[in-house]
Amino acid sequence: MSSFAAVAFAYPTAIYSTLLGIVLCYWLLAMFGLVDFEHGGLELDGDVGDIGTLASYLVAFGLGGVPFSVVVSLLTLIAWTLCSLAALWLLPLVPTVPLRLAAGTAVLLGAFALALPIAARAVRPMRRLFVTHGATTNAELVGQRCRILTNSVDERFGRAEVDSRGSTYNIRVVADTPNTLTRGASAIVIDYDPANARYRVQAAD
Structure with a gap:
């Protein structure tokens, strides 16, 4: 030693x-x-x-x-x-x-x-x-397709699922009525409201 x-x-x-x-x-x-x-x-x-x-x-x-x-x-x-x-x-x-x-x-x-x-x-x-993974921000989801999870979407309530960077996010969504957004429908995220933490969507077609 x-x-x-x-x-x-x-x-x-x-x-x-x-x-x-x-x-x-x-x-x-x-x-x-x-x-x-x-x-x-x-x-x-x-x-x-x-x-x-x-x-x-x-x-x-x-x-x-x-x-x-x-x-x-x-x-x-x-x-x-x-x-x-x-x-x-x-x-x-x-x-x-x-x-x-x-x-x-x-x-x-x-x-x-x-x-x-x-x-x-x-x-x-x-x-x-x-490995550094970049976090998905709220703004990055705007413009992406999502799938409606609730029976309907109106100005106050709705849920949707969106895929981004290999992950799936369950988000709160709202939409103008009347609309055709029902469970399983495809929609596009068009805006994000930071005050209410909700995304505005519209029918993809």
């Missing part, structure tokens, strides 16, 4: 240990709600023109689709683990101090290079957790 601790705070692992400490502090702050891990940092998506150079490289390596903080945390943890193991098992075999420094630099860079594909595989199942 003491030898591993010595390796963790010696070159080259000490660099990743410092980064890992920063990451741990960040997640502690996130646990107490002081930072927003999902929206407080840079988002990684396919549009590399709007993000920094580092983030664009990470996207190119298949690390997109999750918050930047998650990617950095994974890379740091994986690179720290690989670097620690290499420093514990391989670097003691290097005979001289100058060669050990050179080998340590190679381990430092190699650990990061190996961490990229490993983190990319770890990120894949996480992407579904961070």
